[in-house]
Amino acid sequence: MFNFELTDEQRQMLDTVSRVRKDVIEPNATRWLDGTFPHDNMKSLAEIGILGMTVPEEYGGMGANVFDTMLVLEEIAKGCYVTSMAVLGEVGTQTRIIATFAPKPLKDKWLPAIADGKAILAICMTEPDVGSDLGRMRTNAEVKGGKVILNGAKTLISRAEEADLFIIFTRVNGVDGSKGIGCVLVEKDTPGLSADACYHTIGGEKLADLRFDNVEVPLENLVLKEGAIRKLMSAFNTQRCLNPSICLGMAEASLEASVRYMRERNAHGHPIGDFQGLRWKVSDMYIQIEAGRGLLYRAAASADPFPDPTLAAMAKTFVNEMSIKVCSEGVQIHGGYGFINDFAVARNYAGVRYGSLGGGTTELLRNMVGKTLVERMDLTTGVAGMGYF
Numbered sequence: 001m002f003n004f005e006l007t008d009e010q011r012q013m014l015d016t017v018s019r020v021r022k023d024v025i026e027p028n029a030t031r032w033l034d035g036t037f038p039h040d041n042m043k044s045l046a047e048i049g050i051l052g053m054t055v056p057e058e059y060g061g062m063g064a065n066v067f068d069t070m071l072v073l074e075e076i077a078k079g080c081y082v083t084s085m086a087v088l089g090e091v092g093t094q095t096r097i098i099a100t101f102a103p104k105p106l107k108d109k110w111l112p113a114i115a116d117g118k119a120i121l122a123i124c125m126t127e128p129d130v131g132s133d134l135g136r137m138r139t140n141a142e143v144k145g146g147k148v149i150l151n152g153a154k155t156l157i158s159r160a161e162e163a164d165l166f167i168i169f170t171r172v173n174g175v176d177g178s179k180g181i182g183c184v185l186v187e188k189d190t191p192g193l194s195a196d197a198c199y200h201t202i203g204g205e206k207l208a209d210l211r212f213d214n215v216e217v218p219l220e221n222l223v224l225k226e227g228a229i230r231k232l233m234s235a236f237n238t239q240r241c242l243n244p245s246i247c248l249g250m251a252e253a254s255l256e257a258s259v260r261y262m263r264e265r266n267a268h269g270h271p272i273g274d275f276q277g278l279r280w281k282v283s284d285m286y287i288q289i290e291a292g293r294g295l296l297y298r299a300a301a302s303a304d305p306f307p308d309p310t311l312a313a314m315a316k317t318f319v320n321e322m323s324i325k326v327c328s329e330g331v332q333i334h335g336g337y338g339f340i341n342d343f344a345v346a347r348n349y350a351g352v353r354y355g356s357l358g359g360g361t362t363e364l365l366r367n368m369v370g371k372t373l374v375e376r377m378d379l380t381t382g383v384a385g386m387g388y389f
Contacts, residue, residue, distance in 0.1 A: 004297075010071060017075045020044050025079035030341060032082040035197070035206035037162045041083045042090075045076070046117025051090045056099055059111035064091075066238055066303035070245040070296070077249030078256075081351030082204045084246045089159050090114060093239045094121040094167045097183060100235060100305070102223045106185065110165060122163035124154040124210060132364045134229065135178035139212065140171045141222060148184055148222050150192075150215040160195040160208030164188050168212075172226035183224040183232055190215055203351040233309075239359040240312035241300045244319035247355040248292055250348040251323040254330030255285045257344050261334055272333075281333060285326045292319040310372045313365040320356035327352050 006014070024044045032038045045051055053069050055061025064072075069091050077084035098110055113119035130136045139152025150170065160166075165187055172182040186193060192215040197208040224231060259282055262273030272278055292315075299315035302308040330345035331338035338345050356362045377383065 014075055016048055017072055021079035025083055029080040033204040035200050038083045038086055051117045052115025053091045054095045055111045055115040060115040066241055067300040070241050070300045073242055074245040074249040077246040078253040089121050092242050093236050094123045096235050096238055103220050119164045120159055120162045122159045122166050124157050124166055124168040126156045128155050134181055137171050141184045146219050148217050150212040152212050154210040156207045157210050161197045175226045178229045180226045181229045182226050185221045186217055203354055234306045237307045237309050237312045240316045241307050243359040244296050244316045247319050247323035247352045250352050251289050251326040254327045254345045254348045258330045258333040281329050285329055288322045288326055292322045313368045317362045317365045320362055323352040
């Protein structure tokens with residue numbers, strides 16, 4: 001028998017997060033639309049241990065798995081996209097790379113600070129001319145004796161102005177192609193590092209250009225040398241469950257707001273919820289949300305310690321695209337009010353548009369799923385109904 005119920009511990013955790021969402025995060029959701037970082041919300045979430053969710057217990061965190069982390073991000077996103085993305089920076093790939101691959105001195109320095117909410121992290125992958133094709137990355141870390149010298153540029157980086165530590169995907173020692181990709185950690189205020197938050201997104205965040213001009217760090221900061229692309233992408237598959245969990249939360253919030261509005265708004269002498277056309281809209285929204293939840297929860301449950309890449313790709317593709325449709329319908333149900341940022345459905349519609357762009361585009365992920373089918377499916381048994389080939 002399959003059990004799809006959350007445990008008592010998970011429900012208690014979500015109840016705690018939900019109280020913070022309703023009391024602190026939701027009432028001030030419009031405050032962060034100008035690009036201001038939500039420090040107040042982060043402080044409240046740090047106080048209940050959320051920012052240290054994925055920090056191992058020996059460093060003061062919860063040691064939570066991908067599934068529980070996904071549940072929490074889904075709940076936070078129901079209240080505020082900007083805050084959920086800020087939290088993602090603390091509980092996502094960045095922290096897991098440090099916890100899994102960094103040497104002990106770096107773990108000792110950074111993991112307790114992350115757990116206490118005293119260290120903001122930024123992951124740096126995208127370059128001005130390089131998105132998904134990591135093999136063309138130009139930023140390079142050259143090992144010279146006991147030092148690493150970093151040169152290059154990154155773009156569209158979240159939390160750059162607030163970050164205390166940058167987790168940078170980079171070429172190492174000029175080795176060509178994807179086999180040359182590794183990872184280096186750089187602290188803020190390191191000479192040669194500059195950031196310019198010159199982009200303001202429709203979701204409310206600010207994104208930055210970063211430049212590295214002979215940035216010098218200790219050799220131990222090269223946490224993954226060349227040839228580590230598989231390890232890096234295994235860790236990055238975590239993001240392919242956490243990104244859509246944010247989209248799922250915003251889709252749920254838009255559905256809930258739409259049902260409330262349909263009960264309160266009157267037209268032609270009746271609540272608009274009496275009209276079949278609008279009932280069909282929320283019905284389809286709910287069906288799509290639950291279909292996405294099933295895919296996403298299954299992918300997150302596969303993590304050991306990182307999610308199965310194909311399950312994560314399928315879940316992210318579906319939930320990213322589903323959430324755009326659901327949040328668009330939420331705007332439509334609210335009519336002209338749905339186009340006003342004071343209404344959550346408008347903010348959700350802007351926020352979910354990020355999902356299919358970050359963490360691997362849906363086009364890229366469809367290629368991954370297709371490759372798996374063509375190269376790995378057993379032609380005799382086909383696709384197992386409840387299994388995975």
